Amino acid sequence: MGLLALGTPLPWNEAKRYADHVRYHGITQFLHTWNRLKERQGDELLWGDEIEYMVVVLEDAAKSARLSLRQTEILDKLSRIVDNISSECPKSISVPTFHPEYGRYMLESTPGSPYTGSIPDILSVEANMRYRRNLARKHLKSNEVPLTLTSFPLLGIPGQFTEPYYDPVGAISSHSLFLPQEITNPHARFPTLTANIRQRRGSKVAINLPLFVDAKTPQPFVDPAIPWERDIYPEDSDAKNGAALADHIYLDAMGFGMGCCCLQLTFQACNIDEARRMYDALIPISPILLALTAASPVWRGYLADVDCRWNVIAGSVDDRTDEERGLKPLRNSRFRIPKSRYDSVSLYISNDWKNRPDYNDIYTPYDEAIFNRLKDNGVDSLLAKHISHLFIRDPLVVFTETIDQDDKSSTDHFENIQSTNWQTIRFKPPPANSPIGWRVEFRSMEVQMTDFENAAFAVFVVLLTRAILSFHLNFYIPISKVDENMARAQLRGASALGKFYFRKNVHTQGNSGPSSGSASPVNGNGSHPVKEKKLRNCFPAPPHPENGINHEPVESEYEEMSMKEIMTGKGTNFPGLLGLVSEYLDTLDIPTDELRKINAYLDFIRLRSTGQLQTPASWIRDFVRSHPDYKQDSVVSQAINYDLLVAVDEIERGVRSAPSLLPKKYRGGHADQGSIGI
Numbered sequence: 186m187g188l189l190a191l192g193t194p195l196p197w198n199e200a201k202r203y204a205d206h207v208r209y210h211g212i213t214q215f216l217h218t219w220n221r222l223k224e225r226q227g228d229e230l231l232w233g234d235e236i237e238y239m240v241v242v243l244e245d246a247a248k249s250a251r252l253s254l255r256q257t258e259i260l261d262k263l264s265r266i267v268d269n270i271s272s273e274c275p276k277s278i279s280v281p282t283f284h285p286e287y288g289r290y291m292l293e294s295t296p297g298s299p300y301t302g303s304i305p306d307i308l309s310v311e312a313n314m315r316y317r318r319n320l321a322r323k324h325l326k327s328n329e330v331p332l333t334l335t336s337f338p339l340l341g342i343p344g345q346f347t348e349p350y351y352d353p354v355g356a357i358s359s360h361s362l363f364l365p366q367e368i369t370n371p372h373a374r375f376p377t378l379t380a381n382i383r384q385r386r387g388s389k390v391a392i393n394l395p396l397f398v399d400a401k402t403p404q405p406f407v408d409p410a411i412p413w414e415r416d417i418y419p420e421d422s423d424a425k426n427g428a429a430l431a432d433h434i435y436l437d438a439m440g441f442g443m444g445c446c447c448l449q450l451t452f453q454a455c456n457i458d459e460a461r462r463m464y465d466a467l468i469p470i471s472p473i474l475l476a477l478t479a480a481s482p483v484w485r486g487y488l489a490d491v492d493c494r495w496n497v498i499a500g501s502v503d504d505r506t507d508e509e510r511g512l513k514p515l516r517n518s519r520f521r522i523p524k525s526r527y528d529s530v531s532l533y534i535s536n537d538w539k540n541r542p543d544y545n546d547i548y549t550p551y552d553e554a555i556f557n558r559l560k561d562n563g564v565d566s567l568l569a570k571h572i573s574h575l576f577i578r579d580p581l582v583v584f585t586e587t588i589d590q591d592d593k594s595s596t597d598h599f600e601n602i603q604s605t606n607w608q609t610i611r612f613k614p615p616p617a618n619s620p621i622g623w624r625v626e627f628r629s630m631e632v633q634m635t636d637f638e639n640a641a642f643a644v645f646v647v648l649l650t651r652a653i654l655s656f657h658l659n660f661y662i663p664i665s666k667v668d669e670n671m672a673r674a675q676l677r678g679a680s681a682l683g684k685f686y687f688r689k690n691v692h693t694q695g696n697s698g699p700s701s702g703s704a705s706p707v708n709g710n711g712s713h714p715v716k717e718k719k720l721r722n723c724f725p726a727p728p729h730p731e732n733g734i735n736h737e738p739v740e741s742e743y744e745e746m747s748m749k750e751i752m753t754g755k756g757t758n759f760p761g762l763l764g765l766v767s768e769y770l771d772t773l774d775i776p777t778d779e780l781r782k783i784n785a786y787l788d789f790i791r792l793r794s795t796g797q798l799q800t801p802a803s804w805i806r807d808f809v810r811s812h813p814d815y816k817q818d819s820v821v822s823q824a825i826n827y828d829l830l831v832a833v834d835e836i837e838r839g840v841r842s843a844p845s846l847l848p849k850k851y852r853g854g855h856a857d858q859g860s861i862g863i
């Protein structure tokens with residue numbers, strides 16, 4: 186999770202004195218990058234995934250499944266092993282990297298080097314993910330398993346949910362009623378981040394998820410698991426004084442959100458303009474894929490009426506003051522800020538003519554002095570607005586040792602603000618002292634329980650980015666509608682039941698007309714398409730139409746569509762995202778066998794999007810509700826949790842079948858040939 190500098194972090198009352206210093210030098214650092222690399226061209230498609238795991242201890246005799254807090258030990262061991270495994274590692278896979286995460290039970294892994302656009306590389310993703318999982322598994326204790334669960338169902342229940350047990354009374358950073366201090370990675374950054382968010386905000390974070398009310402759920406539901414009368418920290422009375430709503434699951438700590446796992450993908454673009462086009466096109470896609478990957482229906486031992494983690498994380502790091510949240514008139518704070526630091530994107534940033542000003546239709550506060558400074562230094566308005574919007578935030582963790590930096594060689598201050606703006610899509614400028622170019626990160630997806638599913642989504646999104654760039658697809662809808670989709674995406678059953686705003690005509694011309702996307706590059710004489718052998722970068726922006734654009738009103742450019750329509754098509758004009766990906770594949774020269782393998786992933790995504798296969802969230806909900814121990818009262822017991830997590834592990838390994846979740850051919854993590862025999 187972002188930058189992990191070493192040093193002595195300042196408590197909030199001291200850190201806040203350096204906010205302007207960090208912002209000023211952060212911008213200086215960005216300007217150095219901008220001046221050096223704004224004209225950089227020709228970077229190839231390199232890309233990578235990030236997968237987060239929870240380490241779970243399964244005690245078969247006691248039928249308990251708990252979070253193992255051995256992250257530090259496990260990472261030590263993995264890094265030692267990783268240093269030594271070059272020989273053990275198959276030739277096709279470079280030695281992977283394991284990273285710490287917020288939760289002390291979490292691990293993150295990334296491929297040792299990014300994938301390229303070659304078809305064999307694209308098809309190596311699943312084996313790479315599985316290799317990483319097995320490597321982690323091999324170095325855990327015999328009763329520990331690395332599970333790719335988005336949210337841990339019993340996090341924060343009364344009693345024991347971690348191994349070993351710790352009491353929440355010692356939660357000195359979060360002041361949580363539910364989560365002990367020891368849930369948090371002990372590296373100074375994480376407890377400080379937790380405490381400084383609470384102090385900056387002026388209160389404990391508060392999230393209320395609607396409860397899934399079942400046949401025998403008491404009504405109204407007043408949660409007996411909340412220690413209503415606890416009196417240790419000043420905020421303990423918050424729950425009683427209205428922070429905890431009836432008929433909701435109340436969550437009061439950063440760990441409930443940042444303790445979730447997700448699947449992220451990062452793509453390098455040819456140049457900054459291509460990165461900006463890709464960024465914009467992925468913005469409307471982010472809620473769609475959040476709904477399609479929904480995987481987190483259980484929170485603090487209760488079934489929720491939502492399927493996704495997003496709003497929990499947004500609330501869990503919401504450091505805005507009452508004034509910024511609009512609860513009080515502005516006195517000490519500088520802006521009214523509509524969103525948390527962890528939230529959906531608020532601005533499209535491409536300079537492409539397709540990006541009509543009307544699409545940026547929500548109030549997006551930005552720091553005017555920073556905006557002007559960026560403009561004065563040659564940054565165009567849209568990018569200046571993006572950066573000066575991110576920079577309305579304060580740095581939350583400031584290390585005494587790194588307050589003064591060489592702005593020419595460091596981007597730490599810039600990254601301090603950038604990496605604590607956790608938005609659905611992140612525009613990643615090139616890091617200091619690195620050969621890496623301009624990149625875009627896709628961050629909304631929930632992690633899937635199997636590497637087959639995770640690989641399928643990785644393959645789908647990388648192909649979609651190529652379809653976007655090569656066909657110059659236009660996915661723009663007003664950003665307020667993307668936000669509405671974010672809210673809808675998280676509702677129970679959104680993928681199967683919901684409707685989402687989507688653009689009707691995705692081909693480049695603003696007004697209706699045939700696809701202007703020329704699928705393939707043409708050869709020397711300008712006529713015969715040359716089929717590419719790999720996915721690539723560098724698709725020049727389409728020229729502005731000569732006769733001007735006959736804009737329709739924005740409102741008539743989009744409509745509500747079901748997931749099935751968005752993914753598989755609607756009417757004769759819109760082939761759906763999967764259709765667009767297939768059209769893109771037609772422009773490539775791919776051997777039949779490899780195409781079959783790619784199609785196996787796309788078929789799975791199609792089945793998920795039509796509802797023929799369930800989302801992980803629906804599958805988990807059904808598992809809980811049909812468990813013999815379930816009393817139709819919304820409660821997920823220790824026994825249900827144990828059986829659920831054993832099932833998840835067995836499904837991943839292919840020991841147990843899950844025909845409503847995975848394709849019939851799925852054979853699991855230990856199959857040599859890929860999990861569905863491909």
Ligand code: ADP
Nearest residue numbers: 187231232233234235295298299451452453621
């Ligand atoms: P963060 O946590 O800041 O998002 P990570 O280092 O965890 O960053 O993940 C970065 C991802 O970017 C990894 O999947 C990695 O493989 C990938 N990556 C590394 N170099 C490049 C590159 N040049 N282009 C695209 N992706 C890259």
Ligand code: MG
Nearest residue numbers: 186237286293
């Ligand atoms: Mg992470």
Ligand code: MG
Nearest residue numbers: 186187235293
């Ligand atoms: Mg990471």
Ligand code: MG
Nearest residue numbers: 235449450626
């Ligand atoms: Mg990331």
